[in-house]
Amino acid sequence: MLFKSPKQFGFVFILVLFFSGCMSTKQLTKIVKSKIESGIPETKFYNTSYLTLKMDSLAESDSLVNVKKGKSFFIPAVIFWVWKNSMSCEIKNQYFANVFAGILQETAVEFQLQKHLGDKRIEISLEKVPSRFVYSNSGNVIYGLVFYTYNFSETVYPDGQTLSMSYRIMKDNIELKKEKYIYNFESPYRNFKVSSSQFVEMYLEQLQLDFENKSSEFIERIIEEL
Numbered sequence: 001m002l003f004k005s006p007k008q009f010g011f012v013f014i015l016v017l018f019f020s021g022c023m024s025t026k027q028l029t030k031i032v033k034s035k036i037e038s039g040i041p042e043t044k045f046y047n048t049s050y051l052t053l054k055m056d057s058l059a060e061s062d063s064l065v066n067v068k069k070g071k072s073f074f075i076p077a078v079i080f081w082v083w084k085n086s087m088s089c090e091i092k093n094q095y096f097a098n099v100f101a102g103i104l105q106e107t108a109v110e111f112q113l114q115k116h117l118g119d120k121r122i123e124i125s126l127e128k129v130p131s132r133f134v135y136s137n138s139g140n141v142i143y144g145l146v147f148y149t150y151n152f153s154e155t156v157y158p159d160g161q162t163l164s165m166s167y168r169i170m171k172d173n174i175e176l177k178k179e180k181y182i183y184n185f186e187s188p189y190r191n192f193k194v195s196s197s198q199f200v201e202m203y204l205e206q207l208q209l210d211f212e213n214k215s216s217e218f219i220e221r222i223i224e225e226l
Helices: 007-019 025-039 091-108 111-117 196-224
Strands: 051-054 064-067 073-077 080-092 121-128 132-142 148-158 163-169 176-182
Touching: 007 064, 025 080, 025 111, 025 196, 051 091, 091 111, 091 121, 111 121, 121 196, 132 176, 132 196, 148 196, 163 196, 176 196
Parallel strands: 051 121
Antiparallel strands: 064 080, 073 080, 080 132, 121 163, 132 148, 163 176
């Protein structure tokens, strides 16, 4: 692309400054916390006479959201600018546990789980949830006397995001059956022409939707195998 005036160069320079430093750990924490707090469900139940949900394997945390600065750099040079900013974010496991508990209760009622179990009971253990992700903002600008090219990228990457759960069916304290289900959330989520705050909010909405869908699938699979 050609420079037509000094104003055009100034515009590109402003874009570089904007895109290379538009998100801080404080801002990301605020966005995630606000989104999670506004949509966090209340715990429906953990124990009934025929169903128990265990979460002993999930680490406890005092903070709803924990954001840490990752690898970052900014290189301003004569003919190019290159930058990358990254932050890791961890959401409290209890958030996902509450979502899962709500889905479990709704599904148990819908499919009449108690009727299928009869005199048996089921124990479900929620072992891992997709609570961590990495936010990354990177790009470059290459310019000469009469031209410039640029590339901007804003992406969220899953960071060991796994939904892991197991169950066992009991009768009179005797284990009749057990099985484990695991799903890895591996697809990155990229920004396409929305603000950084909107992008993070959209990602969190998609993460919750994916978690809900996979949780429902696993729970329904258990009921089908009874």
